Amino acid sequence: MAGLNWRWMRGRGAVPVSFFVCSVLALVITLIGKTQAPLIDGARARLSDAASPALTGLRVPLVAFERWTTGIPTLFAVYQDNIKLREENAELRKWQNVALSLEDRMRRYEQLLNAAPGREIKPVTARVIGESNRPFVSTMILNAGAKDGVRKGQAVVDDRGLIGRIYLTGARTSWVILLTDLNSRIPVVVEPSHRRAILAGNNTAMPELELDVGDGKIGAGARVLTTGDGGLLPPDLPIGTVMEGSGAYQVSLFAGADASDYVQVLDYGEAVNLPVASAADVVPAAVDEALPESPAEKREAKRDSGPQHASLSEDVPEAADGEDR
Numbered sequence: 001m002a003g004l005n006w007r008w009m010r011g012r013g014a015v016p017v018s019f020f021v022c023s024v025l026a027l028v029i030t031l032i033g034k035t036q037a038p039l040i041d042g043a044r045a046r047l048s049d050a051a052s053p054a055l056t057g058l059r060v061p062l063v064a065f066e067r068w069t070t071g072i073p074t075l076f077a078v079y080q081d082n083i084k085l086r087e088e089n090a091e092l093r094k095w096q097n098v099a100l101s102l103e104d105r106m107r108r109y110e111q112l113l114n115a116a117p118g119r120e121i122k123p124v125t126a127r128v129i130g131e132s133n134r135p136f137v138s139t140m141i142l143n144a145g146a147k148d149g150v151r152k153g154q155a156v157v158d159d160r161g162l163i164g165r166i167y168l169t170g171a172r173t174s175w176v177i178l179l180t181d182l183n184s185r186i187p188v189v190v191e192p193s194h195r196r197a198i199l200a201g202n203n204t205a206m207p208e209l210e211l212d213v214g215d216g217k218i219g220a221g222a223r224v225l226t227t228g229d230g231g232l233l234p235p236d237l238p239i240g241t242v243m244e245g246s247g248a249y250q251v252s253l254f255a256g257a258d259a260s261d262y263v264q265v266l267d268y269g270e271a272v273n274l275p276v277a278s279a280a281d282v283v284p285a286a287v288d289e290a291l292p293e294s295p296a297e298k299r300e301a302k303r304d305s306g307p308q309h310a311s312l313s314e315d316v317p318e319a320a321d322g323e324d325r
Helices: 002-009 014-035 037-113 279-290 295-304 307-324
Strands: 122-132 139-142 155-157 162-169 174-178 185-191 195-200 208-211 223-226 238-244 249-253 262-267
Touching: 139 262
Parallel strands: none
Antiparallel strands: 122 139, 122 262, 139 174, 155 162, 155 262, 162 174, 185 195, 185 223, 195 208, 208 249, 223 238, 238 249
């Protein structure tokens, strides 16, 4: 009898009954989840807390196995990478020694020549918080403004080189016009020929060089630096290298706005403006030089010259009186 009941349970009606029961349970759980969300969330939290040790224990070997399998391709390249890194470190140490020796020599030369010290540069570190295509094609927005010492015209750099300059400042934010923008034009110098030029943006990744009337030769790979003309941008800031194009020289920039998260705004100081003499300062001096001395002024000058000219000083008034009469 029991065998018959067991076979009846495995009959055709078993599948519809099980499906019906599961559907009802799913519907009840869904309704409870909609109407009693805190209850379901609490149950879910208690379940995850209870299963946390087991899940952590299972995850440790899985993570270790995943790291081991993903690290297999790099194991074969580690030796070659170490060799390259050692060579680069040795080359960098050599150039570091050269740079330190040249810096010390330059310092001694400046002391011997009694050269004026360079203007102090105070950087302000800011974070890039946004980008905009107004009012220019592409601009950066920084989280530092006038209250942080940021002013219009200051240079914006990262660890690679110059990015742009400040064109608008708010109390806590500032906007940067990039070197690639069509409205950007800054004076630069090309090394090693020391050829002066203007770096003009063209809304592409590589701005163009507008050369002056010099005769220095420019070739591919030449470094482009700022000149410091105008007193706002510091001199010798790295910008990029020259790339020869079709009839024009383009510059491959070292720094790009798309890869910059933190930048520095360089407070190089205000532009040097020479004082302009006003008309009130110029006219009296010119009039004094043009007018001849009056007889009274001549008598005062003779009288102040001393007793050795007493006879002359006595003759001058008579001549002057005679002239007046």
